[in-house]
Amino acid sequence: WEGEFFPGIPKIKYEGPSSKNPLAFKYYNANEEILGKKMKDWMRFSIAFWHTFRGTGGDPFGAPTKVWPWEDGTNSLAMAKRRMRANFEFINKLGVDRWCFHDRDIAPDGKTLTESNSNLDEVVALAKELQGSHVKPLWGTAQLFMHPHYMHGGATSSEVGVYAFAAAQVKKAMEVTHYLGGENFVFWGGREGYQSLLNTDMERELGHMAAFLKAAADFKKKIGFNGTLLIEPKPQEPTKHQYDWDAATTANFLRKYGLLDEYKLNIECNHATLSGHSCHHELETARINGLLGNIDANTGDPQIGWDTDQFLTDISEATLVMLSVVRNGGLAPGGFNFDAKLRRESTDVEDLFIAHISGMDTLARGLRNVAKLLEDGSLDKLIRKRYESFDSEIGAAIEAGKADFEMLEKKAMEWGEPSVPSAKQELAEMIFQSAL
Amino acid sequence: WEGEFFPGIPKIKYEGPSSKNPLAFKYYNANEEILGKKMKDWMRFSIAFWHTFRGTGGDPFGAPTKVWPWEDGTNSLAMAKRRMRANFEFINKLGVDRWCFHDRDIAPDGKTLTESNSNLDEVVALAKELQGSHVKPLWGTAQLFMHPHYMHGGATSSEVGVYAFAAAQVKKAMEVTHYLGGENFVFWGGREGYQSLLNTDMERELGHMAAFLKAAADFKKKIGFNGTLLIEPKPQEPTKHQYDWDAATTANFLRKYGLLDEYKLNIECNHATLSGHSCHHELETARINGLLGNIDANTGDPQIGWDTDQFLTDISEATLVMLSVVRNGGLAPGGFNFDAKLRRESTDVEDLFIAHISGMDTLARGLRNVAKLLEDGSLDKLIRKRYESFDSEIGAAIEAGKADFEMLEKKAMEWGEPSVPSAKQELAEMIFQSAL
Amino acid sequence: WEGEFFPGIPKIKYEGPSSKNPLAFKYYNANEEILGKKMKDWMRFSIAFWHTFRGTGGDPFGAPTKVWPWEDGTNSLAMAKRRMRANFEFINKLGVDRWCFHDRDIAPDGKTLTESNSNLDEVVALAKELQGSHVKPLWGTAQLFMHPHYMHGGATSSEVGVYAFAAAQVKKAMEVTHYLGGENFVFWGGREGYQSLLNTDMERELGHMAAFLKAAADFKKKIGFNGTLLIEPKPQEPTKHQYDWDAATTANFLRKYGLLDEYKLNIECNHATLSGHSCHHELETARINGLLGNIDANTGDPQIGWDTDQFLTDISEATLVMLSVVRNGGLAPGGFNFDAKLRRESTDVEDLFIAHISGMDTLARGLRNVAKLLEDGSLDKLIRKRYESFDSEIGAAIEAGKADFEMLEKKAMEWGEPSVPSAKQELAEMIFQSAL
Amino acid sequence: WEGEFFPGIPKIKYEGPSSKNPLAFKYYNANEEILGKKMKDWMRFSIAFWHTFRGTGGDPFGAPTKVWPWEDGTNSLAMAKRRMRANFEFINKLGVDRWCFHDRDIAPDGKTLTESNSNLDEVVALAKELQGSHVKPLWGTAQLFMHPHYMHGGATSSEVGVYAFAAAQVKKAMEVTHYLGGENFVFWGGREGYQSLLNTDMERELGHMAAFLKAAADFKKKIGFNGTLLIEPKPQEPTKHQYDWDAATTANFLRKYGLLDEYKLNIECNHATLSGHSCHHELETARINGLLGNIDANTGDPQIGWDTDQFLTDISEATLVMLSVVRNGGLAPGGFNFDAKLRRESTDVEDLFIAHISGMDTLARGLRNVAKLLEDGSLDKLIRKRYESFDSEIGAAIEAGKADFEMLEKKAMEWGEPSVPSAKQELAEMIFQSAL
Incomplete structure (x- = not known):
C-alpha cells in the first residue's frame, strides 16, 4: 500500500457554526480557550482502534459490510502494520493526540502466547515510531472476551488455566501500554459475569476477580507504570449479568476487596443507559465516589436493549456530560475515548470522518453550553x-x-x-x- | 363492631396438595420439618398491615375500590383500633406469628407531632395487648413518604426542618417497635432520591442520608433495641432515582459511610426486577455481602415498569428464593413479610385470605423443591x-x-x-x- | 373569590430568544408566519383542564402537595365554577385558544347519573359563557377510569350494567362537547384492557369495545357533531395491557371491526415511548395510516416505566414531532393538547405558567428548526x-x-x-x- | 465421515417423570393420547437446522466456541451434505418428524445466484432422500439478512436490484420447500425495518414490502404450493424497528394491504417478550385475529433486551402456551419449531440432545397441565x-x-x-x- 489511505480527505479544520462542510468542525476549535482551558485539554479525545479499524459491520444476524480499501482480507502481521499506518493518518487528519487499543486488535493472535506476544511487539514497535512525539495511547487494554477460551470469563473463568492465561495476557498488554507512553489501562469485563446462577458460584468468582485485579495493581507498580487503572462498568451483554454492573456496583466491589485506591472508573454512556441510569447519573456517581477517571463517549438508543455504541449527537446529553467533566476539573490523565462505531449500513470511508467530527463537535457544543450555563449562573x-x-x-x-x-x-x-x-x-x- | 371480622372464614388448615379448598394450605404445613427445621421457622411469615388493612385499591387513575365491612369511612382513632382487632383476627386465622407496620398506617396523623405520637401510643397499647404471648412485629418502620412535607425526601430533604421532623418520627417509631418486641426496624427511602439532577445536590443529600442513618444506629443502641436495622433497596418510584437503588448500590453506600456493621438489607423481589436483576440475583448479592436480613415476599410483572406488589405464585421463582434462604441458614431474626396486595379488582374479603394462602403455599412449595434438589444433589x-x-x-x-x-x-x-x-x-x- | 386568580402574572408576551424572563416566550410568536402559516395555526395549543386544574400532586406513595389558593378543599359545584373561571384566566394570560376536559374534571359526580348530568350542565353553561367568541374545546372526553364501577373497564367491563352506564356517560359528554363547539372527541381506554389473561375473555371484550365505538360513531352523526373521534393509544397503566396498545395495534382494531373511517388517533409522546417506540415513530405510523389527528404534547423519562407526563423540553424530540406535523400539513381540526403536569414537588402557582411557556417554546423552537431543515433541503x-x-x-x-x-x-x-x-x-x- | 455422528447417544425414549436419565423423556410420550389427540399431533415438533447445525456460539463479542466433530472448517458442498446427514440422524434419534431450514443454512452461497441455486438443488436432493417417507419440513424460508447486500433490507431495501435479488431468492426457496413436501413457508423480516427514521422513507418501504408479499402469494399459487405462508413478528434486532413489530402490527399491515387471507403468523415467545407482551398475549392476539399458524418455541430472559433464543424450561409459560394451542384446536399444518440454541458455553454434543429433550418435555408437561386444568374445569x-x-x-x-x-x-x-x-x-x- 503506497501513499495516502484517505486520499480525498483533507486535514479537518474548524470553520465555525455556519459552515455546511461535513468535513469541518463547527464547534470544536482545539486551541480556543473555554472556562480557563483549551478545548483540547478539556476533551483529550482519543480514537478507538477497534471500532474504527477493526469494525466490520458484522452483527449477530449479518456478515461484515465494510470493505475498507486498505484491507486485504487477511489477519496477517503485514496487514496489521498497514492498518496501523492508516490509524495514524486518520488521527493526524482528525487532529487528535490519543488512541486506545486492545492487544488483539492491533496484532494477530499467534498459535501460542509467545507467538502472540511477539506479533504484538512487532506492531507496537511500529506504533511507537508512528506516534512520534505528540501522540500516545489514552489507554491500552487486553481483549479477554473474543477468544473461545474466555467463554466462561478471564479472571472469573471456572478454569484455573484460563485465569493464568488471562493474567499473562494482561501482564503483556500492560507492558506494551507502558512502553507506548499510555496514560491509563482499562479492564472491561465483558465475560466476567454469569449466564445463569444455576451453574455459577458467584462468591468464588468474585473472589477470583478481586485477586486478579490486586495482582494487576501490584504488577503495575513493579514495572513503574504510573497510569491509572480503570474499570469500565457495563450491566450485561455478552453475559446475562456482568459483575461490573454500574458505577455503584463496581465501587462496592472495590471497597469490599480493598481495591478502592488502585482503580478508577471508565464510564460509558451507552452502558449507563443499559443499566437503567442516565449517563449524567453514572458520571455523577463516579465523581462523588472519587472515581471518575475516563469517559467512553458514545450513546445508545433509548428504545434498544443492547449496546449500539452510536456516536453521541444529542446536544442536551452532551451538555450534561460536560457539566460533570467541568465539575470534576477535567478528566486528565483520562479523556474521551470514542467507543463508538459507524452504523453497519455506513460503508463509505468518509463516514468514518463524518461520524468522528460529529461526535467531537457535539461534545464541544456541550462544553460551550456549560460555559454559557456557568456564566449565566442562575x-x-x-x-x-x-x-x-x-x-x-x-x-x-x-x-x-x-x-x-x-x-x-x-x-x-x-x-x-x-x-x-x-x-x-x-x-x-x-x-x-x-x-x- | 361486635363479633368476628371474617365470619365466614375458618382457621386455615393444612389439607395437602390434593385439596381443592381455596381456604386451605396445600403445601404449607407449619410444624412439618424440612431440612432440619420446622416450616414455620424457615418462613417466619409476616402480614403487612398497610397492604392488607390500609390498601384501598386506589391507583394513579382510579379511586378506591375496596370497602371492607369494618371500615366506617373515617381515619379516626376508634377506627384505627377496630382495624387493629381485625388485623389480629386475620393473623390468627391465617396461623402466622408476625406482622409489620408503618407508624402512620396504624394510627392517624395528628395536627402536631405530639398529637401523632399520642395517637400512636394509644393504638400501640392495644396492639401490645392483642399480640398476646406468641405474636410480635417482624418489623416496624416510619412512613416518610406520604405526607406532603416529605415531598423532597426525609433524610435527604432540601429542608433542614424536614430532616429534623423525620428524625423525630423515626425515633418514635423505633421506640414503639422496641416496645412491641419487634425483631427488626426497616428503612424504605421512597422519597430519598431525586426527580431531576438539574436541581439536586446529590453529594450533599447522600451525606445527609448517612448522617441520619448513623444517628438512627446510635439511637437504637441507646434504647437497648437489639433488632436488626434494615434498608430496603428499590431503584425508583416514586422518585426517578432512589439512592438505595439495589443491593450493591446500598452496600456501597454503607461501606462508604462506615455503616456496614449497623445495617442489613430487606430484599423485595419486585424491587429486584425493577432494578434489572432477578430476585435470586439480589438475594445472592445481599447474602455474599453478608447483608441478607429479610425478604419482602412479592413479585412483579415482567412486562410492567412499576411496582405491582403481587403475591408470588411462580413456583420456579419461589424455589430460587428458598435456595438463597437455605444457603443463608434461614433469615432469623428476619423473615418473609408479605409486601403484596390484592389486585385493585379483587374486592371480596375472602380474596385477602386466598391471596395470602397462595403466597404462603408458593414459598412452602419452593422450600419443598429445594429439599428435593439438595437431596438429589446433582x-x-x-x-x-x-x-x-x-x-x-x-x-x-x-x-x-x-x-x-x-x-x-x-x-x-x-x-x-x-x-x-x-x-x-x-x-x-x-x-x-x-x-x- | 374576587378578582384575579393569578395576580402576579401578566399576559405572557413574546420577547425573543435573548430574554431571560421566565414569564415570556422566547420562541413562540403566535402570529409570526413560518412555512406559510402562522405559528398559532400550526400549533393550535390547548390546556388540559385535568392536569392544570385538578392535578393535586398525589402519587401512589404520596398525598396531594398542591394547594392552589382558589381551592376550598371541596368538590362542590361552586368550587367547580370558581375553578372554571381560573381556567379561563389562565388560558387568556397564556394566549391560547383551546382547552380539553373530561366530564368529571369540570363538574362533580352526582349520586345518580341524572344528578351528574345536571352538575355538568351547570358548569358547561358557565364555560360556554367564559369561552366567549375565540376560545373553544380542542376536545372533550368522558372519564371512564376513575370511578370504582369502571374497575373492569367501561366498554370492556365484564358487567353489562357498566357498559350501559359508560354509554350513557359518553353520550352526555359528546353532547356537551358539541354544545361548547368542541372540534374533536377523545377516547382514552385506560381501563379497557386486562390485568391478567387468566380471568379474561379477550375476544369477547374486544367485540364489546367495537360495538361501543360503533354506537358512539352513530350517535355523533345523529346529533350533527362534526368533530373528529379520536382514540388515544397507550400500552399499559393502569392495566397490564391496554387494548389500544400503540398506533398500529389500534389501526388493526379499527380495520378489523370496520371503524377505520370513523376514528383517528391522538398520539401521546409518553405513551409512544412506553410502548417501545419513539414518539416520531408513532406519529409517522399514524400519519402513514391516514390516522394522525391530534397530539398529546408531553414527554416521558427514558429510564422510567410509567407515565410521567412531563412537559416536553427536548429540542431534538420537538423538532422530530414538528417534522411529522408539517408533513401532515398540520393537525387541524386537531392540535397540541398539553397532557402534561407539574412535577409533584413544583408547588408555586407560577410553576404552572413556567411549565406551559417552556412546553410551548420548545415546540415552537421545533417548528423553527423544521423550517431551517426544509429550507436547507439537504x-x-x-x-x-x-x-x-x-x-x-x-x-x-x-x-x-x-x-x-x-x-x-x-x-x-x-x-x-x-x-x-x-x-x-x-x-x-x-x-x-x-x-x- | 463414516458411521454415526452421535455415537454415544441412543434413540431417546420415554421413561416417565421419575427418570433421572438426562437422555430420556420424562413427560413427552409421543403416542400417548391427551385431550383426544396423540401428543405428537398436538406438538408437531420440528428441529431448526440453523441453530442446531449452523450455530457456532459466536456472539458480538466472541468467536465461535462449538467445534462439532463432523465439521471440517469449510463451507463446502461436501460439508453441507455431511451436515445434512447429521441432521437426519439427530431427528431420528430424537424421534421427531419435522425440520425447518433457511436456504443458505443448508447449502453454501455461490458466486452467482445460479451457482447458489445449483448448490441448493444438490443438497436438497440429498435431504429429500434422507427424509424418507415420514420426515418433512415444517417449513422452509429464505435467508434475507446475513449477506451484506441485504443490509438495507430485502423487500424494503432502498435498492431496486436488491428487491429483485430477494424475490429471486424467495422464489427458489419456495420451490425447494414445495419439492421437499414442506407444510409452510416463513418470512422473517430481520432487515425489513429501519435503523433511523432520519434517512428512511417508511411509507415507500412499507409499500414495497406489501408488493413483495403479494408477489410471493401469487407465486405460491402458480406452483401449486398449498403450504401456509407465515410472517414471524419481531420488534427489533438487528434493526432498530422491524416492520413486523408484533402480532397486532403485522395484522394491521396485512389488513391495510389486502393480504389478510394470504398469510398467518409464526409467533416466537422471545420476540413476544421483546415487544413488551407475554408470549401468551401474542398467541391469543394471533388466535383472535384468526392468524395463529405456527410457534417458534423458545424463551427469552426477562432481564435481557435482546433475543437469547433459549430453550423453554418454564412450566408455567409452557402451560399458557399450550392453553392457546388447545383453544386453537392445534396448530396443524403448523407446529412447534425449536428456534432455540445452546448457550455459547454449552459445547458438548450431548448438550444438543439435553436441550431439545428439555424443551420437548417442558411443552409436553404444559400440555398435561392444560388437560388437568380443563378436566378440573374451575x-x-x-x-x-x-x-x-x-x-x-x-x-x-x-x-x-x-x-x-x-x-x-x-x-x-x-x-x-x-x-x-x-x-x-x-x-x-x-x-x-x-x-x-
Missing part, C-alpha cells in the same frame, strides 16, 4: 438556594455528624410543621434549555 | 465440578492472593492452550426443573 | 437520493404491483450482484443537528 | 361466570350491534349504580398453579 444559584436551610447552625451540626435524634426531636417539636418550597424543576429545565 | 455436584480446577495448588495460591502475574505467566506458558469444558447450563436447567 | 435530498433506483421502470412496475417473481428473477440474473451504497446515517444526524 | 367456569351478565337480552343486543346510546342510557338510568363483583384474579392464579 442554575447554580437555584441549587444553592434549595439547600440554604442547611447552611445554618443545626444544618452544620447535622453535616458534622453531631445531631442526635433527641436533639432533632426537640427541634422538630419546637419548629412545628416544616415548610417545603417548590423544587422549581420546570424552571431549572427552562434555564438549562436556554443554554442549548 | 446440581450441587455439577457446580462443584465446574470449579474443581481451582481446588489445586495453584488455585489455592490464587485464592490466597499469592499468585502474582509473573508466576501466572510462567504457568500459562508451561500449560499452553487452556481447555474449557461445557458449562452444562441446559443440564442444570433440566435438573432444576425436575425438582419442581 | 436532508430531504439525501432521502430522495437513497431511493432513486426505484424511480426507474422496474421500480415503477414493482410499486404498481406488476412485478412478479419470474420477471424479478430474470432481472436479478441479468443484473448480477447488486450494489448497496452507504445509508449515510451519521451524515443525516449531522445535518439534522445543524438545524437545532 | 378456571373456565370462573371466566364464564365473570361475563354472564352479557348472556342477557341486552347483552345479546350489544353483541349484535343493536344497542344504541339512547337505549343504553335509558337502561343505565333505569338500573342505577351498577354493581361490580371481584375479578378473583388471585383465585384464578391459585387454580392455575394447582394444575402445575
Whole structure:
C-alpha cells in the first residue's frame, strides 16, 4: 500500500457554526480557550482502534459490510502494520493526540502466547515510531472476551488455566501500554459475569476477580507504570449479568476487596443507559465516589436493549456530560475515548470522518453550553438556594455528624410543621434549555 | 363492631396438595420439618398491615375500590383500633406469628407531632395487648413518604426542618417497635432520591442520608433495641432515582459511610426486577455481602415498569428464593413479610385470605423443591465440578492472593492452550426443573 | 373569590430568544408566519383542564402537595365554577385558544347519573359563557377510569350494567362537547384492557369495545357533531395491557371491526415511548395510516416505566414531532393538547405558567428548526437520493404491483450482484443537528 | 465421515417423570393420547437446522466456541451434505418428524445466484432422500439478512436490484420447500425495518414490502404450493424497528394491504417478550385475529433486551402456551419449531440432545397441565361466570350491534349504580398453579 489511505480527505479544520462542510468542525476549535482551558485539554479525545479499524459491520444476524480499501482480507502481521499506518493518518487528519487499543486488535493472535506476544511487539514497535512525539495511547487494554477460551470469563473463568492465561495476557498488554507512553489501562469485563446462577458460584468468582485485579495493581507498580487503572462498568451483554454492573456496583466491589485506591472508573454512556441510569447519573456517581477517571463517549438508543455504541449527537446529553467533566476539573490523565462505531449500513470511508467530527463537535457544543450555563449562573444559584436551610447552625451540626435524634426531636417539636418550597424543576429545565 | 371480622372464614388448615379448598394450605404445613427445621421457622411469615388493612385499591387513575365491612369511612382513632382487632383476627386465622407496620398506617396523623405520637401510643397499647404471648412485629418502620412535607425526601430533604421532623418520627417509631418486641426496624427511602439532577445536590443529600442513618444506629443502641436495622433497596418510584437503588448500590453506600456493621438489607423481589436483576440475583448479592436480613415476599410483572406488589405464585421463582434462604441458614431474626396486595379488582374479603394462602403455599412449595434438589444433589455436584480446577495448588495460591502475574505467566506458558469444558447450563436447567 | 386568580402574572408576551424572563416566550410568536402559516395555526395549543386544574400532586406513595389558593378543599359545584373561571384566566394570560376536559374534571359526580348530568350542565353553561367568541374545546372526553364501577373497564367491563352506564356517560359528554363547539372527541381506554389473561375473555371484550365505538360513531352523526373521534393509544397503566396498545395495534382494531373511517388517533409522546417506540415513530405510523389527528404534547423519562407526563423540553424530540406535523400539513381540526403536569414537588402557582411557556417554546423552537431543515433541503435530498433506483421502470412496475417473481428473477440474473451504497446515517444526524 | 455422528447417544425414549436419565423423556410420550389427540399431533415438533447445525456460539463479542466433530472448517458442498446427514440422524434419534431450514443454512452461497441455486438443488436432493417417507419440513424460508447486500433490507431495501435479488431468492426457496413436501413457508423480516427514521422513507418501504408479499402469494399459487405462508413478528434486532413489530402490527399491515387471507403468523415467545407482551398475549392476539399458524418455541430472559433464543424450561409459560394451542384446536399444518440454541458455553454434543429433550418435555408437561386444568374445569367456569351478565337480552343486543346510546342510557338510568363483583384474579392464579 503506497501513499495516502484517505486520499480525498483533507486535514479537518474548524470553520465555525455556519459552515455546511461535513468535513469541518463547527464547534470544536482545539486551541480556543473555554472556562480557563483549551478545548483540547478539556476533551483529550482519543480514537478507538477497534471500532474504527477493526469494525466490520458484522452483527449477530449479518456478515461484515465494510470493505475498507486498505484491507486485504487477511489477519496477517503485514496487514496489521498497514492498518496501523492508516490509524495514524486518520488521527493526524482528525487532529487528535490519543488512541486506545486492545492487544488483539492491533496484532494477530499467534498459535501460542509467545507467538502472540511477539506479533504484538512487532506492531507496537511500529506504533511507537508512528506516534512520534505528540501522540500516545489514552489507554491500552487486553481483549479477554473474543477468544473461545474466555467463554466462561478471564479472571472469573471456572478454569484455573484460563485465569493464568488471562493474567499473562494482561501482564503483556500492560507492558506494551507502558512502553507506548499510555496514560491509563482499562479492564472491561465483558465475560466476567454469569449466564445463569444455576451453574455459577458467584462468591468464588468474585473472589477470583478481586485477586486478579490486586495482582494487576501490584504488577503495575513493579514495572513503574504510573497510569491509572480503570474499570469500565457495563450491566450485561455478552453475559446475562456482568459483575461490573454500574458505577455503584463496581465501587462496592472495590471497597469490599480493598481495591478502592488502585482503580478508577471508565464510564460509558451507552452502558449507563443499559443499566437503567442516565449517563449524567453514572458520571455523577463516579465523581462523588472519587472515581471518575475516563469517559467512553458514545450513546445508545433509548428504545434498544443492547449496546449500539452510536456516536453521541444529542446536544442536551452532551451538555450534561460536560457539566460533570467541568465539575470534576477535567478528566486528565483520562479523556474521551470514542467507543463508538459507524452504523453497519455506513460503508463509505468518509463516514468514518463524518461520524468522528460529529461526535467531537457535539461534545464541544456541550462544553460551550456549560460555559454559557456557568456564566449565566442562575442554575447554580437555584441549587444553592434549595439547600440554604442547611447552611445554618443545626444544618452544620447535622453535616458534622453531631445531631442526635433527641436533639432533632426537640427541634422538630419546637419548629412545628416544616415548610417545603417548590423544587422549581420546570424552571431549572427552562434555564438549562436556554443554554442549548 | 361486635363479633368476628371474617365470619365466614375458618382457621386455615393444612389439607395437602390434593385439596381443592381455596381456604386451605396445600403445601404449607407449619410444624412439618424440612431440612432440619420446622416450616414455620424457615418462613417466619409476616402480614403487612398497610397492604392488607390500609390498601384501598386506589391507583394513579382510579379511586378506591375496596370497602371492607369494618371500615366506617373515617381515619379516626376508634377506627384505627377496630382495624387493629381485625388485623389480629386475620393473623390468627391465617396461623402466622408476625406482622409489620408503618407508624402512620396504624394510627392517624395528628395536627402536631405530639398529637401523632399520642395517637400512636394509644393504638400501640392495644396492639401490645392483642399480640398476646406468641405474636410480635417482624418489623416496624416510619412512613416518610406520604405526607406532603416529605415531598423532597426525609433524610435527604432540601429542608433542614424536614430532616429534623423525620428524625423525630423515626425515633418514635423505633421506640414503639422496641416496645412491641419487634425483631427488626426497616428503612424504605421512597422519597430519598431525586426527580431531576438539574436541581439536586446529590453529594450533599447522600451525606445527609448517612448522617441520619448513623444517628438512627446510635439511637437504637441507646434504647437497648437489639433488632436488626434494615434498608430496603428499590431503584425508583416514586422518585426517578432512589439512592438505595439495589443491593450493591446500598452496600456501597454503607461501606462508604462506615455503616456496614449497623445495617442489613430487606430484599423485595419486585424491587429486584425493577432494578434489572432477578430476585435470586439480589438475594445472592445481599447474602455474599453478608447483608441478607429479610425478604419482602412479592413479585412483579415482567412486562410492567412499576411496582405491582403481587403475591408470588411462580413456583420456579419461589424455589430460587428458598435456595438463597437455605444457603443463608434461614433469615432469623428476619423473615418473609408479605409486601403484596390484592389486585385493585379483587374486592371480596375472602380474596385477602386466598391471596395470602397462595403466597404462603408458593414459598412452602419452593422450600419443598429445594429439599428435593439438595437431596438429589446433582446440581450441587455439577457446580462443584465446574470449579474443581481451582481446588489445586495453584488455585489455592490464587485464592490466597499469592499468585502474582509473573508466576501466572510462567504457568500459562508451561500449560499452553487452556481447555474449557461445557458449562452444562441446559443440564442444570433440566435438573432444576425436575425438582419442581 | 374576587378578582384575579393569578395576580402576579401578566399576559405572557413574546420577547425573543435573548430574554431571560421566565414569564415570556422566547420562541413562540403566535402570529409570526413560518412555512406559510402562522405559528398559532400550526400549533393550535390547548390546556388540559385535568392536569392544570385538578392535578393535586398525589402519587401512589404520596398525598396531594398542591394547594392552589382558589381551592376550598371541596368538590362542590361552586368550587367547580370558581375553578372554571381560573381556567379561563389562565388560558387568556397564556394566549391560547383551546382547552380539553373530561366530564368529571369540570363538574362533580352526582349520586345518580341524572344528578351528574345536571352538575355538568351547570358548569358547561358557565364555560360556554367564559369561552366567549375565540376560545373553544380542542376536545372533550368522558372519564371512564376513575370511578370504582369502571374497575373492569367501561366498554370492556365484564358487567353489562357498566357498559350501559359508560354509554350513557359518553353520550352526555359528546353532547356537551358539541354544545361548547368542541372540534374533536377523545377516547382514552385506560381501563379497557386486562390485568391478567387468566380471568379474561379477550375476544369477547374486544367485540364489546367495537360495538361501543360503533354506537358512539352513530350517535355523533345523529346529533350533527362534526368533530373528529379520536382514540388515544397507550400500552399499559393502569392495566397490564391496554387494548389500544400503540398506533398500529389500534389501526388493526379499527380495520378489523370496520371503524377505520370513523376514528383517528391522538398520539401521546409518553405513551409512544412506553410502548417501545419513539414518539416520531408513532406519529409517522399514524400519519402513514391516514390516522394522525391530534397530539398529546408531553414527554416521558427514558429510564422510567410509567407515565410521567412531563412537559416536553427536548429540542431534538420537538423538532422530530414538528417534522411529522408539517408533513401532515398540520393537525387541524386537531392540535397540541398539553397532557402534561407539574412535577409533584413544583408547588408555586407560577410553576404552572413556567411549565406551559417552556412546553410551548420548545415546540415552537421545533417548528423553527423544521423550517431551517426544509429550507436547507439537504436532508430531504439525501432521502430522495437513497431511493432513486426505484424511480426507474422496474421500480415503477414493482410499486404498481406488476412485478412478479419470474420477471424479478430474470432481472436479478441479468443484473448480477447488486450494489448497496452507504445509508449515510451519521451524515443525516449531522445535518439534522445543524438545524437545532 | 463414516458411521454415526452421535455415537454415544441412543434413540431417546420415554421413561416417565421419575427418570433421572438426562437422555430420556420424562413427560413427552409421543403416542400417548391427551385431550383426544396423540401428543405428537398436538406438538408437531420440528428441529431448526440453523441453530442446531449452523450455530457456532459466536456472539458480538466472541468467536465461535462449538467445534462439532463432523465439521471440517469449510463451507463446502461436501460439508453441507455431511451436515445434512447429521441432521437426519439427530431427528431420528430424537424421534421427531419435522425440520425447518433457511436456504443458505443448508447449502453454501455461490458466486452467482445460479451457482447458489445449483448448490441448493444438490443438497436438497440429498435431504429429500434422507427424509424418507415420514420426515418433512415444517417449513422452509429464505435467508434475507446475513449477506451484506441485504443490509438495507430485502423487500424494503432502498435498492431496486436488491428487491429483485430477494424475490429471486424467495422464489427458489419456495420451490425447494414445495419439492421437499414442506407444510409452510416463513418470512422473517430481520432487515425489513429501519435503523433511523432520519434517512428512511417508511411509507415507500412499507409499500414495497406489501408488493413483495403479494408477489410471493401469487407465486405460491402458480406452483401449486398449498403450504401456509407465515410472517414471524419481531420488534427489533438487528434493526432498530422491524416492520413486523408484533402480532397486532403485522395484522394491521396485512389488513391495510389486502393480504389478510394470504398469510398467518409464526409467533416466537422471545420476540413476544421483546415487544413488551407475554408470549401468551401474542398467541391469543394471533388466535383472535384468526392468524395463529405456527410457534417458534423458545424463551427469552426477562432481564435481557435482546433475543437469547433459549430453550423453554418454564412450566408455567409452557402451560399458557399450550392453553392457546388447545383453544386453537392445534396448530396443524403448523407446529412447534425449536428456534432455540445452546448457550455459547454449552459445547458438548450431548448438550444438543439435553436441550431439545428439555424443551420437548417442558411443552409436553404444559400440555398435561392444560388437560388437568380443563378436566378440573374451575378456571373456565370462573371466566364464564365473570361475563354472564352479557348472556342477557341486552347483552345479546350489544353483541349484535343493536344497542344504541339512547337505549343504553335509558337502561343505565333505569338500573342505577351498577354493581361490580371481584375479578378473583388471585383465585384464578391459585387454580392455575394447582394444575402445575
